Amino acid sequence: xxxxxxxxxxxxxxxxxxxxxxxxxxxxxxxxxxxxxxxxxxxxxxxxxxxxxxxxxxxxxxxxxxxxxxxxxxxxxxxxxxxxxxxxxxxxxxxxxxxxxxxxxxxxxxxxxxxxx
Numbered sequence: 628x629x630x631x632x633x634x635x636x637x638x639x640x641x642x643x644x645x646x647x648x649x650x651x652x653x654x655x656x657x658x659x660x661x662x663x664x665x666x667x668x669x670x671x672x673x674x675x676x677x678x679x680x681x682x683x684x685x686x687x688x689x690x691x692x693x694x695x696x697x698x699x700x701x702x703x704x705x706x707x708x709x710x711x712x713x714x715x716x717x718x719x720x721x722x723x724x725x726x727x728x729x730x731x732x733x734x735x736x737x738x739x740x741x742x743x744x
């Protein structure tokens with residue numbers, strides 16, 4: 628019983644760390660997918676509004692109000708030039724001990740560049 632009470636906080640901290648870093652990984656995958664979908668639409672010649680809407684649809688499980696989408700270049704995307712879409716999202720760390728180690732919010736970023744057709 629004594630050994631269990633000593634090892635339980637460490638075990639709970641490890642489990643909480645796994646959960647928090649899984650949330651970070653999930654947000655990173657969604658942000659990368661959103662950047663890929665936004666760049667694909669941008670490469671086909673869509674305007675900024677359509678690109679941002681496609682990114683929001685691709686990152687469905689993230690809060691749209693916190694999502695930051697940067698498109699470069701902002702104007703005159705001509706054929707055979709490159710367009711870059713960067714998506715950023717802040718992930719709040721909820722566990723206090725892990726929060727002090729990593730800081731909060733932890734920003735995850737996805738970036739993709741494609742040639743305009």
